[in-house]
Amino acid sequence: MVVSESSARRYALDPDVRLMLEVQADSAAAFEELVARYQSRLLTLLKHLVGDHELAEDLTQEVFLRVYRARKSYQPGAKFATWLFKIAGRLAANALRDRARHPSLNLPGQDSGSQPMRPLPKALQAGSGLMPARQLDKAEIRQVVRLALEALNPRQRMAVLLSKFEGLSYAEIAQVMDISPKAVKSLLCRARECLREVLQPYFEEGAWPHREDFAHDE
């Protein structure tokens, strides 16, 4: 990564970049501080990306391990968070690819597309057609939203999570995902459209979302 002096100066204002520079100078306290600041965010991001808590934990630790290993070559060319999420995104993509090669392990967001993501509660399925204005409880909403998110393809999901929960701009998401800001715009648009398509009928009619209800268009 070639870093201009002005951008290095700009990013040196990011407190996390400063911490990372301390890690570079072998400050263990700074490393711990970074772990403390980011572990929950990474864990949440990765859990939503890979849909598996244990795997997300392993990946989170792997991210920090890579940060530690890369400390000497680190250059403050971007917000620290974008660098960190880039590592996380690549690891998650690799993990999903590995899982795809072993179909016995059913993961959300695989591009195999033909199977329902998860067995759906029978009662809900049975009653789903005619349940206008049914009161949804919190847990149920959460489950439906999770299901909708998991139904996005991994790249859409990544863009959505970075935008929604990390508040990253299109330009920053582009940096994390190694694509153009224009591509981010289009990715997020399709993702939102997918979410709307799958969630809208549910909240209007109580229809439980099925994977086949919408197509991936990556």
Added chain:
Amino acid sequence: MSEKHFPPDEELVAYLDGELDAEQSRRIEALLASDAEVRRRVQELERTWDLLDELDATPADARFTHGTLEVVALTARQELEQALAQKTAARRMWWWRRLGGLCLAALLGFSAVAFLAPDPNRQLLQDLPLLERFDEYRPIGGVEFLELLDKAQLFSGEEGELSDKKPSFVSESLIERREYVENLTLDDKRRLLQVAERFAALTSSEQQALRQLQEYLQQSPRAEQLYALIRRYVEWWKSLPSYSRAELAELAADKRIEWIKKRLREEQAREGGRGPSTRDIEALQTWLREYLARHEAALLNTLSEPERKRFAELSPSMRQRAVFWHTWQQWQALGPNKLSLSNKDLEEVRSRLSREARQRLEAMPPERQWQTIVRWLLHGMRRPAPFSGSPERPFQPDDERLMEFFEKELSDEQRDRLLSLPGDEMHRELQRLFFLSRGGRSMEGPPRRKLLRENGERFPHQPGGAPPPWPGPPPFPAEKQEQTPPKPDKA
């Protein structure tokens, strides 16, 4: 649907994400105002987006953090081992070329392993700045009292005073702290460990208060002045008798300030102004040391036969201390003028003092003068000696230790007797009993059962063993302690 009325979703989404410029945003807003279909579309997109808030976060717990740090520590260790293995496998020429890099890797690996692996000393390192100043922080107790003390301006001193005692080592970096601790002498390490043990014995809220105090001082722009204030206060606090300090410790911060004000007023009235200066106290201590050296033989003659015999068996420096202690006790019991001190001696003492102190003494009858001199010497004994804080500082039991001794090691009868004494006397007697209970070794420091065990030594005085050679007197004033233990008394 034409684009004029219905912009592409990408634009609507970018609008919702705040990614459009002002002109584009205005265009969308105009459409939203005029076109119900666009409005509905945007609402749908917004609504589903808001639903994502329902997704649960996955907070990492302490177990997970610990696991992460361990994984990294393990890697650091492996990196180090790998680097070392490569070193042995490499060809000679290569080895030389890479030597620099390997040293760095070794250093790196070491520091990472040392710090990232679970470390029992971690807490100690974290608390190090506080432990370094524990004896000064303890009487302060917490931020609230310090702030009140600062506001009350009771101990404002001259600038530059005590400037030789700047805040000591307070590096932010744990690595530097570790290096610092590793480079301490064995004695200093023991001392630090003792302080850490005393700190650990406090309640968690007391510990918390002291940590907050340390934090507060570290961040205060007036840290230097506050440290000086703490030192001045603690110096005064040490001149209080134990029971007063215990009484003070019981009070809430604001009540403590009231108590201190009252006490200072009383002291001022009693002393007719300021107490003796450090220089005067030092001068008195020097005079006393010289006087005792000159009159040792004569003083020994006043002892009973068995006592004299016992004194004779002591090493010269121990004998010097013993004579001091003996004389000191007599002075306090009888008053120096009842002993062998003459008016000439009094003149000599006065000649060594500052003009102010001299004038104060001269205004009193001789007997009062001696009493005042004894009080000043006593004051000096309780105050930290000029070399306090240096590693050679002779051991003075602090109040906590004395109170613990009072509560746990004395009989009810002894306690009753002590409590019936006036404050100063009680303090003296308690100190004497404490030293007696510790034997001659008390001169070199508190019993270090744990550390001695760790170092494979036996605790110096086994219960039921030979009695100590001489009750340990208070440290000989302003003189560096001799490290050689006294010979055991066979008498």
